[in-house]
Amino acid sequence: DAKTTQPNSMESNEEEPVHLPCNHSTISGTDYIHWYRQLPSQGPEYVIHGLTSNVNNRMASLAIAEDRKSSTLILHRATLRDAAVYYCILRGDSNYQLIWGAGTKLIIKP
Amino acid sequence: EAQVTQNPRYLITVTGKKLTVTCSQNMNHEYMSWYRQDPGLGLRQIYYSMNVEVTDKGDVPEGYKVSRKEKRNFPLILESPSPNQTSLYFCASSGQGGEKLFFGSGTQLSVL
Numbered sequence: 190d191a192k193t194t195q196p197n198s199m200e201s202n203e204e205e206p207v208h209l210p211c212n213h214s215t216i217s218g219t220d221y222i223h224w225y226r227q228l229p230s231q232g233p234e235y236v237i238h239g240l241t242s243n244v245n246n247r248m249a250s251l252a253i254a255e256d257r258k259s260s261t262l263i264l265h266r267a268t269l270r271d272a273a274v275y276y277c278i279l280r281g282d283s284n285y286q287l288i289w290g291a292g293t294k295l296i297i298k299p
Numbered sequence: 300e301a302q303v304t305q306n307p308r309y310l311i312t313v314t315g316k317k318l319t320v321t322c323s324q325n326m327n328h329e330y331m332s333w334y335r336q337d338p339g340l341g342l343r344q345i346y347y348s349m350n351v352e353v354t355d356k357g358d359v360p361e362g363y364k365v366s367r368k369e370k371r372n373f374p375l376i377l378e379s380p381s382p383n384q385t386s387l388y389f390c391a392s393s394g395q396g397g398e399k400l401f402f403g404s405g406t407q408l409s410v411l
Contacts, residue, residue, distance in 0.1 A: 230405075232389050232391075233342070235400060238399075287342075287344075287400070289334075290341055292341065
């Protein structure tokens with residue numbers, strides 16, 4: 190199963206953009222890149238996903254490298270409520286199984 | 300409101316006493332799954348179900364059972380719980396395509 194590598198933690202200031210990196214050098218051509226986040230004492234929450242092209246939604250943007258070996262989740266203007274653990278996950282198109290790593294703990298400073 | 304509901308939220312039990320953690324979703328989703336989350340290990344899949352009467356093992360199925368008799372419900376059964384099953388458990392569901400998983404709020408289980 191393809192794996193992802195993320196920094197253990199990152200800090201950012203409130204109301205500034207945040208770029209969360211993810212490396213997935215063994216990604217296959219049909220693997221989707223998913224991002225979830227987990228706020229303290231809650232279940233994970235879907236953020237965004239993509240295959241090849243960059244994606245935007247109301248929560249974030251996903252920038253995917255041309256060779257697909259890395260991606261970046263972009264929070265355009267972080268708030269204190271964005272403090273969470275962010276997981277970058279790969280999902281094959283043949284099943285719905287997600288392989289979770291340890292994620293990146295995002296700390297937002299007021 | 301679209302949601303995945305797990306019960307109970309907290310559960311303390313003793314070794315060997317059978318227990319069931321319930322999971323229900325109101326989104327008519329085909330896919331449902333159980334995960335456990337332990338410090339430093341991330342989320343690991345226990346069992347999943349692609350539809351009614353269709354279940355399959357995930358990465359850590361030993362010591363657990365599931366059933367999917369109805370589309371909305373996917374209970375997790377521990378026939379003889381042991382202390383190493385002390386963990387935080389999450390149920391999740393997804394519609395066709397599996398693009399977006401919806402998670403419950405979690406069940407913190409302690410087995411003494």
